[in-house]
Every structure is written in structure tokens, then in C-alpha cells.
Amino acid sequence: MINILVTGGAGFIGSHMISYLLKFNKYNITTIDNLSSGYKKNIPKNVNIIIGDCSDEKFINSINTKFDIIIHLAAQSGGEGSFDDVIYDINTNAKATLVLLNLARRVSCKRFIFMSTVAIYGGINNIEKYSEKSPIDPHTFYAINKLTSEYYLKLYYENYKIDYTIFRLFNCYGPNQNLNNMKQGIVSIYLKQFIDNNYDKVIIKGSLDRIRDLIHVDDVVTITYDSIYNKNFFNNIFNLATGKPTTVKELLEKIKKIGKFKKDYIVKGKTPGDMNKIYANIDKLNKIYNTYNFITLDKGLQYINHIV
DSSP, X not given: OEEEEEETTXXXXXXXXXXXXXXXXXXXXXXXXOOSSSOGGGSOSSOEEEESOTTOHHHHHTOOOOOSEEXXXXXXXXXXXXXXXXXXXXXXXXXXXXXXXXXXXXXTOOEEEEEEEGGGGOOOSSOOEEOTTSOOOOOSHHHHHHHHHHHXXXXXXXXXXXEEEEEEEOEEEXXXXXXXXXXXXXXXXXXXXXXXXXXXXXXXXXXXXXXXXXXXXXXXXXXXXXXXXOGGGTTEEEEEXXXXXXXXXXXXXXXXXXXXXXXXXXXXXXXXXXXXBOEEOOHHHHHHHSSOOOXXXXXXXXXXXXXX
8 A cells, every 4th residue: 555645635625635546445545634724524534634733843753654645735725815824824835845845855755746826926917828937926925935835845856856746726616615715715705705695795806807727626636646656747847727718707607607696796805916817828737648628617617506
């Protein structure tokens, strides 16, 4: 059996990642989660659960399991949320990555997969389509700390030969996204307001013309899994997105149609460090897959029918 550590297993992407891994019956899976935003009930059975903080050096140093693979998903995962507590953000993002890399080095783990973010591009200038070679221009503490983690991974490869893959994740959505977190996840933020009677209208912070690249969580975990063994992914950075632009207005109208919502939406205010028009150039990803058949947004949003 292969020992694999998935951090953030109680969260949205982490719980989906673990469920996917369980299909193969060849992994001993451990997850570390501090349950700050995830829920223990999200973690599938037959998984070793360790409740704790990935940035806590003493706690991580007490772990002596020999991991073959680490998939690091745990983090404060929103640009807006990073302004609420900048110290927590640096701990849960930059410091946690460094502490886990030290764990990898100590237990001789040679494969480390890291979920970075589209936010490192900034997305407030005139560029709309971003490749991995586009200018880096972070405008949130979250983006800065994710970018710092990317540099840590490169250094640990250069000095300790820990193979890494960095995914710059664009906007992920899908079933079981945390609808109570109103500062992360564009689809879940809007969906929460549509279904919750405490909201008379759906409040949109920022222009309806903003562009996003929306990728279903099933595609995220499938590609992440493929990267474990496919050497074409090793020691490189990839945009994790569909390459398809969607405006905020288009997204809202699709949610309204699928959920049969009658509620109106209004634009009010903006979000600190928010991106304007941003979607992905996925040429690097397509060189590996030739053509990857992403779940379409219309199909991906059908899970809304099971909520309403």
C-alpha cells in the first residue's frame, strides 16, 4: 500500500480528493485538518484523521508516518478573507507549506503536490487570458503567501530533490462547497444568497462584466491525481482551469435558470484585491492531455437541483 497525506481533507476539494483516491484501493490515506472551515463529516471512512494545524511545527514534528506522496490542499483559501487576519493567512498558507516540506524531507517523501491560486496574477490590469508565463502581480495577502509557497517548493526541489507540481487553481465549484463561507467561492457565494430567505436580493460585489474561468471539482481532483505519477507534471507549474471565459452575469443567469430562482441580483460595493477579467491559457495542460474533456458549466451546475 502507498501512504498518502492529503491536507485539508475535511474541506471542499480535500474531501473530493480523498473520495477519488479511495476508488483505487491501493492507498493508506491520512488527512490533517484543523476544522476551521471544513467539517469532519466530510471525510470518508477508512481514512486516518489527524486534527491539527499544518503550520504548528511541534504538532507536525510529532508525526512519524512515512508518506510517499503529499497533496497539500489545506489553507485559508480566499483573497478577501486574507485581509481579516493577515497573520493567520501567512501561517495557514506560506508557513504551513514550509512546515510540511520539512516533514517531507524528514520522512523521505519525494512527491509533493501543491494547490496554488490564480490570484497570484492579480487580474486587475488589461490582460484577460493568463498563461503560466504571464506577469505576477499579487494584490491580496493570500496571493502573496501562495506565491511564497511556490518559491519554497522550487528551493526544496533544488536542494533536497523533492519533486513538486504546482497548480494555479482558477475558480473551482461543485457539490458540497461550503455555503457558509461568504468570502470564498464565487458560485457558492451567489448560490447561498439565492437559496437563503434571509437575503432579499443577491448582492454582487463588483461589475457584472468581470470574467472568471470556472472548473468543476471533479476535474480538479482527476487532474491532480494524474499528476502524481505522470512525469510530464513533475517540477513545473500549471494553470488548473478550463480556458473558457464566463462573465459574472452569465454565471448568475445560469444559476437562476437551473435553480429556477426568481430572486433579483444587484451590484453593491466591491471586494478588496478582487480580480477583473481573468481566464486561463491552458496550452501546457493540453500538451499533456492533447485535449481534456472538461465538465461544461451547464452540466457542472446541475448539482444545484439537488440543493433546491
